[in-house]
Structures are given as structure tokens and as C-alpha cells.
Amino acid sequence: MIKILVADDELLARKAIINILQHSDIELEIMGEFDSGEAVITYLEETEGSADILITDIRMLDMDGLQVARLIRERGWDTQVILISGYAEFAYAQQAIQYRVEQYLTKPLDQQKLLDAVVHVIQYQEELATNRTRQVEQKLLEFSMEQLSLQDILRNRKLNERLAGFAPRESAWQNFRVVVLQIDSHDEKKQEIMQSLLRQQAVSPLQLALFYFSVNREWVLTLFGTREELSDKRVSGLMEELFSRIRRLGTIQASAGVSEISTGFQQLYTAYKAAISAINFRLLKGWNAIYYVFPVGSTLSVDLLTEGQRLGIKQALLKWDADKAKRIIHSFFSDKRLLQQQDVRPLYNGIVGILSIINEINQVSIGDDINAKAEMSIFTRYNDLYRFYTIYEMEAFIDDVLENMCAGRSSLAQKTGGIVSRIKEYVKSNYQDPISLQELANQQLFMNTSYLSRLFKVTTGHTFSQYLVAFRMEKAMDLLENSTLNINEIAEHVGFNDTSHFIQCFRKHFHTTPKEYRIQTHQNL
Template identity: 35%
Template sequence: MKMIVADDEYYARKALIKKISSINPEIEITGDFENGKQVLAYLREHPQGADVLITDVRMPEMDGLELTETLSKTDLKLDIIIVSGYTEFEYAKKAIAFGVRDYLIKPVNKEELQAALEKIEIRHRKYEEELNRVVQHQMIRRTVQYLSIEEILRNGEWTEEFLNPVFKKYQGREYRMTIIQADRQIIPTEQDKLERDLTEFAQEHCGSWFYFNRYQEYVLILFSGQGESSSFMENLNTFLLKKNAGWNLKLSAGTSGSYSQVPQLKKAYQEAVYAINQRLIDGWVNVYEFAGEFKPQNLLSKEKEVILREAIENQKAADANALILGLIKQCRDSYTLYITIIGIFNLLYRIYCKSDSIEETENEHGYLLFSFRSDLYNFKYLKEVNQYVENIVNLMCMEQGEKKYHYIIKEILDYIEKNYQCNISLGELAEHKYFMNSSYLSRLFKNEVGQTFSKYLMQFRIKKAASLLESNILKINDIAALAGYNDVSHFIQYFKKMYGCTPEEYRALQTNAN
């Protein structure tokens, strides 16, 4: 603790300093002054020069009360103790109004001074503990946003760090997982307000929330007592309605069934995703609850499959898209929508294999790069799903000739954003997602982005790794894996090439900067 002393009486000032040192030798006296003006001049030059000020009331040029009043109007975080030979109540009242911590009467009693300093020390300790807690909390939030529930559960240390504290607090109680998404990018001011309200909502329902950036999703783990299921759904719906009423954006939520164990979080998350995908069918500003039993069906019958195949093989894109649009319109739940689209993609792949003389394997590939978890969940509206499938059909029918497929590159960049940790290949994207020549897609990507696919992916991964290195929570090898590198030495090599230093050196620089 750093302290400055102000008293116009030299011997009284030195005696007070001696008394302070005898009470606590670890207190550092950084300055002693004769009047308030000298104190202000010192603090202007050294704003971090003191934690505590002990000042006499009666001093020339600027007395203790005037000094205290002036300091109360600054941003300086300073605890002040007033010392006076006068016992008038008015002095004490004015001192308290200016935020003074204590008021001592001359001659200063050692026990009273010690008690005053101990109170300040306790307050400082509590403040530092709270500050460290807040900083740690913010660091965890920043780190977690680059992960996912599945990744956290696969790593024992991360589960212990991020999830177990929540479950220990509500041990033995059942929980439900809820996903909240917005239909557009939330601006920072809206996000700050939403997160404050989410914190309040989570506290009211005994739980916590996490933000995962890849899918711009808020994931809530909420513990409720018996018989609270209906009221929870009502409260969640009220919460969303209030948020939607106040802003020009739409929120939807999907909630899972009830569980009690940490490992069941993965299943709970899948259920919440399945539930919220229903917004594609029934619209936004709704709370969707996971249906325990469902019987999805592929609306692409054998008869319609024959018609669709003939339309594509005869390059009749309009007929093919009209049939597909009709099928999608018939879907009444997101499960049927998913199964139907997979059926369409499986057919497209078989046609692609036949036209390009590619050997078709036993496993169907429609699901390879179109999944309930990623692609379907990534769409905000059903018209986007229609457009996505329509673009693929148009490609296969070759109706767009030599046009540049800007939308494909946009989709690939979005795909990298959400799957950069996986083993991504432009060849697989070309063959199984867009049904086009991989060499052509490679040239298209370079023309649109200005660099090769592999270089863009490498730089994207390393930038994500740099963000994770700003905190000390994750190990270097964990960050390498999260960035998509199984070989740590390769990761370090690429990182040094891009940033001019190793990941450890980069982390040290960021830590010192903060």
C-alpha cells in the first residue's frame, strides 16, 4: 500500500510517518507535503503514486477539506483519512460528504490509526479479489467463445475449468439447455445489454450462460426445481418478447429435455439445436421445445426422384428447382426438412458421379458437408435454404455458364469460419458440396479472395490462435489443436512465419501489454 502524508507542521508530519511505519512496515510512504497544492501537483505527475492520503485539515494555501473536495472530482482512486485538532462536527460532516474514509482527532491515537488503516487494507483486499474475479471471468468468456460445448466436453481440463463450477453449485438438480440466436448480427451496444439481461435471467433460473462465436449462439444451462417446467417456458418466452419489442431484431430459442449429468450436455445441446431449427418452418420470436418423439420422412419419393433426375440430366434447372421448392414447402418440421434435403443431395451426388465417371462408394455423401448441426443450423430463414439448394442445382445444370460464382466463395468463407478446426479440403468441398471441378473452384477462389485456399485457411487459423493466446487459460498444444493443427511444431512454424515470434513469446507480449 502506497501512502502520502500532508501536514504543515514538520515534526507532527514526521511523527505521523513514524507511527504509520511502526504499525505496518510494508506501507510505502511515497511523499510528505506541507499543503494541499503540493499534494495535487504530485498526484498530477504521479496518478498511481498513492493509494491512501492522510491529511491535516488546517494547512496554508489549500487546507485538507479543500484538497479532499478537489480530489473527489477527479478519477483518482484514493482513500483519504482526515486528521484535525478540532472536534467540530462540521469538519467531520464535510469530510464524509467528500468520501473521506476516516476522521481522526489530534494527537492521533496509534490504536485508532491502526484500526483506520486495517479497514482500508481490508477494503483494498476485497476490491483486488473482486477485480481479479471479474478479470478472470472476462478472460474465461473471451476464451470460451472460440470453443463449443462438444470441444469442452472432450477435454477434461476444460470441463473442469468451465462447466464443473456451474454443476457443483447446483449439484443434484436437473438442468435444461437453451440456445438463443438472433436473425442478424447483433451490434456491440445491443450485445452488452442482451448479455446483462441474460446474466440476470440466468441468475433467476439458477444457472449460467456461454457465448460461442462460431454460430453466434448463446447457450444457457439452467437448473430448475420440480414443477417449474411450464413457468420456465413462459418466463423464457416473456424474456424473448421483451427483447424483440425493444430492438429491430428477432430472437428465437430452442430448449432441450431435462438432464442431470455433465456428460449429458452433448445430447442436451443436440436437442436444443433440433428444437431451434424449427424456426425455419414456424418463424422467429418463438421458444421451441425439443419433441421427444418424432418421425421424420423423406418427401423425395421414388417417383419424384426419377422426375428430378431427368430434369437435371436434361439441364432443365427451372423444372428441377420447382419440384424441390414444392417438396420443401411440404415440410412441417425441421427433421423432415433435413431428411428431404439429404435425399436430394444424395441424388445429386449419384448424378455427379455418373456424369464425371467418378466411382461411387457404398456410403452416400449427401450428409458429408451438409449437416443438421452446421449447414441447416446456419440458415436463418427457409428462403435461404431454397436458394442454397437452387444454386447447387443450377451448377449441375450448367445454366450459369462461365459466370463467377460469388455466392459459392462467400459460402466457403463462411464454412471456414465455422469449421476451421476440422480437416478442410477444397477438393472435398468441390466434389461433395458444390459438385464441380476442383481445379476450377481453386482458380475461382484465388480470383475472388486474392490468395490460394490453403494460404487463406492457414492465416485464418493462425489469427484465431492469436486470439486464444491473449489469455493464459489454454495450453499451447490445446490452442494448436483448436486452430486445426495436430502437429504442434507445424503450428509454431506457421505462427512464427506470420507474427515473427513463437506462440509463447506472443502470449508473453500480450500479457505484459495488459
């Protein structure tokens, strides 16, 4: 229901306007009629600007309609003004524009023109409301992207809906491709330059949505269009144009992975993973390049880690000879056949094979001695390659694991701390999900669950469950202080399916409810 005010110092004119409005098909309510501008301002002050439209004559004795329009704008009220004047002078119209008067009508008043003006203002207000909602949704989404990955956002129903809503049109998800892009620097100025380049690229023949996820320091571009518009040739041209700009700068190295065409928003994460699989090829081919997904089954997965290398690594580790093991591993990473591969599976398989040998020796040689476990890595999926920018980083990572295992046996704190640090990092990245120490032990660290539980308790002074709950509560506290998410959304954000259980945990941890904490925090600001 649209709330309307009518102001004119002539009673008959005022009643005529009201009669036209009340006999129209527009759903409206006349909130008040006034014979002076001052009376209008007094009403708006008392009701805090609670009127959608003011229809006012421009000439009134105490305060004219232009002055009323100026005061409405100065005080920040959302009331839209329709001015009626007996003068079609340019100076009046010019002032009306200055005060953002939405419609300017001249006397004698035409009934249809008045109704058309009201409808126009209603449509304008609806557009404003939509834009404001979109801006709020954008801010909430941007806040979430500072803390969460794309996978985390897609797991959250409300964030999922917000993300889907940023397509240029509702049907855009019918055909789309995902591009994941990173630069090889964490420097903020270079990140800003890249952001600027991508925003310029947004003005392109293709419609796209651009998001930046701080967790992985990645830009995710979603390209929308027909299958012809999203063809390899069209997308390749668009990406080459972007990368030619990047190369001309000479200060930034970038790499990008491009998915195949997908259909339906529910396929967004699958397309994102495909783009990551493509960008991982930079480990073999280098940066400043665009990589595309190879068709499934286009190449066979070759195992380039030979049986001789496996046996050599194992024998070296049984003698705690890290240098010899590193030399053998280096021979794998420097194998020229790696550069000839058409995807990263041979590299991934070799890395998993090396880590499996390290883990096997670790378990056999040290057993269940809580004081002698070496650091092990969390590396179980193709996407784990995404953490590394170059193959040299990948090799250095494995060398570090070997050093900690062999040379660090005498340094108990360093060894146990390494495992615990890995667990904490995993919690930091996955606290929104239902995780358990058993899952970590069996699927991530390949270790005995009981042993891992004792190790974590001895090192931190807390059980894994206590640590996980405490971490989630700290995240919840931060969201209560710095976001506009409601309690249900925050509970879901930090890994609770049951809001009541979340509130109980929060009260137990902080001796207050989430609602009380938010009120108290805002009062102290």
C-alpha cells in the same frame, strides 16, 4: 503485502500509528512516514502512486489531508486514504466523501478502530481488484465472441475458463438450462433493441448469464437455479414474459430454443446443441415462438421423401431438367405431414436425401473433369439447419444448387468458384480446428480428394495448405494488433497446438516474429 504510508506533522502521533500497525496481525509494510502533505505527494509522484493505503492527519501545516486526498483522486492513483481528525464536523466528513476517502476516524484514536479501518480498506481493494480482473476477462471474452462461436470458445482452454467464471456463483453450474435466441433481422437497431430487452430480463427471479455471439447472430442465455426453479413451468413463464414484450413491439420477430436441465459446466455445449435442435423447429412452425427439446426417443424418425420422389429427382437431373427436379422437391417441402412432426429429423433426412441424389448425379455425369464440377453444399449435421431462418430459405438453397448444376454447366468459372467458395467459407468458420482437405472431401463435399486439390489449386493459385496457413496468419496478425491475448493464446486461437511452430510460420509469412510485429505495430500508433 500491503504498502502503507503514514503522515502526521506530530512526531509522537505518527510513531504511535506506526507502532499499532507493526504490532498487528496484518501483513503490511510501512513504506514511509511524512510530516507534511507535500512530502506525501512528492513520494507518490516519484513512485507513480505505489502505495496501497495512506493514513494521514487532516490538519497539517503546508497541505491538509483533504487536499492530499483530492490530489490523489485527480491524478488517478489507486492509493486509498484513511483520514484522522480531531474534529467530528459534518463539513469535513462531507468533503472526505467527495474525495472518496475510504475511512474517517476521529481523535483520540482508538487502536481497534484503526485496525478495523485498515482491514476494511484491504477488503475494499481486493474487491476492486477482483472487479477489474472480471472486467478485463469480460472484455477479452466479448472480443472473442465477436469472432468465434460458442463451440470455438469452449475448445480454447483459457476462453473456456473465462466463460465458466461468469456464472453468478461457483456452484451455479450444478443445474442450468441454455436458451438460444435469434431475431429474423440483421438490422443493428433491432439487434440493440433485443439486447436491451434481454438485459431487462436479466433482472428476474432466475440468475442468468447473457452472451451475444456475432458469428451466428445469436444470444445465448444460461439460466441457473435449483431443479424446481428451472422447471418447465418456471422457465416457460419467464420466456413467455420476454416474448410478450417482443410481440408488443411489433417490429421484431424472434425465436428461441430451450434445452433441458443440465449438470456441470462440461455439459454446456451439449445443452447448447440441444437448444439449437429445438430452435430449428421454427423451420416447420414459424417464428415468434419458443421451442423446447423433445425427450429422446419420443418420436420415430419418419422418412417423408418417398421413393417415387427420389427416382423422379434422379431422372430429372440425368436430363439436366432443373425445373422438373425443383417441382418434385417443392412437393416434399409443401408436404403437410412435415407440419405434423414433433421434431425436425424428417425434414433433415429429406434434405440429406435430396443432396445425396444431386451429389450422385454430379459425380456420375461429370466424373473427374476439373472443368465441369458443379457447386455442392456443406450440409452434414442437424445443426446445419440452423443456418436457415425459414423453410423457404432452405428450399431456395437447394434450388440454387440445382440451378448451378444444371444451367451452369456452360459457366465453368461459376461452377468451380462455387465449390471453392464453400471451401473458403468452411475455413473461415473452422480455422481454429485441425482441418484438412481430405476431411473436407470425404466428410463435407463427398468428392475425390485429388480432384478437389487440383480444383482448388487451379482456381486460387495456391494449395489448400498454403491457403489455410495464410488465413490463420492473417487472423493472428489481427489479434496481435487488436487484442491483449499473449502469443500462446493467439497460437491456440488460430489453430496451432505448438507455439514454436506458430512462430516459425509467422516469421516465414511476414519476415518477423509475432512479438516483434506487435511491438512495431504499437510503436506506430
